[in-house]
Amino acid sequence: MNTAIETRSLSVTFATSSGHVTALHDLNIVVPKGTVFGFLGPNGAGKSTTMHVLLGFIAATSGEAMIFGKDVRETIARQSIGYLPERPDTYPFLTGRELLHISGRLFELKKHIIRERTQSLLEKVGLTAAADRRTATYSRGMLQRLCLAQALINDPELVILDEPTGGLDPFGRMDIRKIIHDLRDAGKTVFFSSHELSEVELACDHIAIVAEGHVIASGPADTLVPEEENLERYFMRVVREHSDASRAKQQPF
Amino acid sequence: MKRIIAIAYVVWLNLLRKKDLYVLFILLAALLVTLVSLNIFGLGHATGYVKDIGLLLTWIFGWILSISITARQLPTEESRRTIFPLLAKPLTRGQLIMGKWVGSWSVVSTATAAFYALTYLIVVGMGGHLTAPVLVQGFVLHATALGVVCAMALVFSTRMNSDAACTLTYVLSGASFLVVPRIPQLMAKETGLGSDLLLILYNFLPHFEAFDIRRRIVHDYGRMPSGLFALSLLYGIVLIASLLLIAWIAYRKKHFSRGSML
Ligand SMILES: Nc1ncnc2c1ncn2[C@@H]1O[C@H](COP(=O)(O)OP(=O)(O)OP(=O)(O)O)[C@@H](O)[C@H]1O
Ligand SMILES: [Mg+2]
Numbered sequence: 001m002n003t004a005i006e007t008r009s010l011s012v013t014f015a016t017s018s019g020h021v022t023a024l025h026d027l028n029i030v031v032p033k034g035t036v037f038g039f040l041g042p043n044g045a046g047k048s049t050t051m052h053v054l055l056g057f058i059a060a061t062s063g064e065a066m067i068f069g070k071d072v073r074e075t076i077a078r079q080s081i082g083y084l085p086e087r088p089d090t091y092p093f094l095t096g097r098e099l100l101h102i103s104g105r106l107f108e109l110k111k112h113i114i115r116e117r118t119q120s121l122l123e124k125v126g127l128t129a130a131a132d133r134r135t136a137t138y139s140r141g142m143l144q145r146l147c148l149a150q151a152l153i154n155d156p157e158l159v160i161l162d163e164p165t166g167g168l169d170p171f172g173r174m175d176i177r178k179i180i181h182d183l184r185d186a187g188k189t190v191f192f193s194s195h196e197l198s199e200v201e202l203a204c205d206h207i208a209i210v211a212e213g214h215v216i217a218s219g220p221a222d223t224l225v226p227e228e229e230n231l232e233r234y235f236m237r238v239v240r241e242h243s244d245a246s247r248a249k250q251q252p253f
Numbered sequence: 254m255k256r257i258i259a260i261a262y263v264v265w266l267n268l269l270r271k272k273d274l275y276v277l278f279i280l281l282a283a284l285l286v287t288l289v290s291l292n293i294f295g296l297g298h299a300t301g302y303v304k305d306i307g308l309l310l311t312w313i314f315g316w317i318l319s320i321s322i323t324a325r326q327l328p329t330e331e332s333r334r335t336i337f338p339l340l341a342k343p344l345t346r347g348q349l350i351m352g353k354w355v356g357s358w359s360v361v362s363t364a365t366a367a368f369y370a371l372t373y374l375i376v377v378g379m380g381g382h383l384t385a386p387v388l389v390q391g392f393v394l395h396a397t398a399l400g401v402v403c404a405m406a407l408v409f410s411t412r413m414n415s416d417a418a419c420t421l422t423y424v425l426s427g428a429s430f431l432v433v434p435r436i437p438q439l440m441a442k443e444t445g446l447g448s449d450l451l452l453i454l455y456n457f458l459p460h461f462e463a464f465d466i467r468r469r470i471v472h473d474y475g476r477m478p479s480g481l482f483a484l485s486l487l488y489g490i491v492l493i494a495s496l497l498l499i500a501w502i503a504y505r506k507k508h509f510s511r512g513s514m515l
Contacts, residue, residue: 058509106339106344
């Protein structure tokens with residue numbers, strides 16, 4: 001069992017008031033255990049949708065998705081996952097510390113473990129001073145940090161982060177990079193989406209680029225990008241080539 | 254079980270820390286003022302009247318609180334997007350529903366207990382008489398009825414926003430409370446389809462009158478026979494369980510995607 005995440009021909013179609021939107025189109029990805037996997041793509045490519053299927057928020061229209069070999073529709077698949085949503089928000093009436101406590105209780109962790117982890121995570125994300133304030137008073141970046149801490153309370157084997165650096169200051173981004181490094185050193189798998197390609201370049205072992213619900217490029221970070229390009233230029237090129245090709249397909253003349 | 258309690262705990266903290274607590278105090282004060290002013294207007298020596306009004310207000314307040322608190326639980330999780338981190342945890346949707354029900358129902362029952370206590374104190378303070386065991390029976394059955402109302406609100410809120418769920422629960426529970434006991438009389442006048450329809454309504458709508466022993470309390474008829482009491486309780490538990498089952502079925506396969514939660 002060496003894969004953390006695997007999707008096979010995953011397709012998701014949403015019904016909207018003006019017809020159908022296909023968000024994922026036969027998406028195949030394999031995330032090996034213990035890697036830091038960067039999941040890239042332009043806005044609306046299907047990154048968040050993929051994560052939503054992996055966490056069971058929505059069901060795939062067709063295809064399958066597995067986490068550690070278990071179908072994502074099973075609750076047990078989520079025992080060892082940590083998840084940071086795209087636009088994190090939380091209960092405004094709780095303090096940061098209380099949120100972490102309650103999150104720990106939802107994993108049925110022991111009280112003393114929750115207490116210890118809460119303390120160390122608050123330090124890790126730099127919220128010790130604000131820990132006993134209601135989260136209603138937090139800034140956007142502070143909420144992001146708190147929700148990241150919440151995602152790590154169960155010491156997860158797999159961490160799914162949807163744009164973890166969005167809304168963070170340069171220190172925050174550095175903290176995130178450090179957290180991801182620590183997770184990798186501890187043998188955890190990190191699957192994250194990001195638009196900060198320079199961050200991705202520094203942090204990832206593996207990269208997949210999606211556009212219009214397809215994987216258009218994927219591979220180990222050090223061999224995927226040709227020597228003469230950096231990730232950003234490579235990304236722009238493949239995404240553009242893909243959209244030109246798909247436009248040509250729609251209008252062959 | 255720990256997970257259900259954790260969800261219920263959040264419901265409590267929410268209500269304790271927001272302004273909702275003031276609503277309870279205002280309602281308690283309204284009850285107090287009403288009952289005491291009855292006394293001032295000289296109706297006080299008829300403590301039966303005070304009991305009657307006290308219990309009526311207690312029923313109305315409990316009903317309003319149950320619906321307004323429960324119906325918004327699931328919809329606000331969705332509109333605040335806090336549902337996502339919740340469902341990303343090994344919490345089943347059934348546990349989430351149970352946690353919300355336990356939380357809302359325990360809050361409402363506690364508030365209702367305070368209304369009963371206040372009514373009791375006022376009646377006794379006016380030199381009236383209330384038999385504690387009957388009052389306790391009345392409260393237990395009342396709390397069961399509130400459990401049914403909470404479960405009903407949860408059912409609607411699985412697939413609706415909180416306003417729509419509130420309205421429907423008010424209408425359905427209110428109609429059950431007022432109309433269902435009168436259906437047999439109505440049926441006597443109807444024939445054919447109308448009568449069949451009434452029979453269906455009679456069988457499928459909850460019979461809240463089974464939980465309402467206010468007359469027994471007011472007129473001091475003495476305790477409800479334990480067999481009957483147990484039967485009413487059992488009926489309530491079956492109703493609550495069935496409604497929670499419906500809520501779970503409606504929620505189990507719900508997709509949480511953008512826009513679906515508006
Ligand atoms: N509930 C929905 N109904 C209709 N369309 C949807 C829904 N959710 C997502 N989509 C569509 O699916 C596509 C993929 O969206 P998704 O959120 O996965 O993109 P993304 O890669 O995360 O983008 P971003 O980088 O902007 O976060 C988009 O076209 C989006 O409009
Ligand atoms: Mg996204």
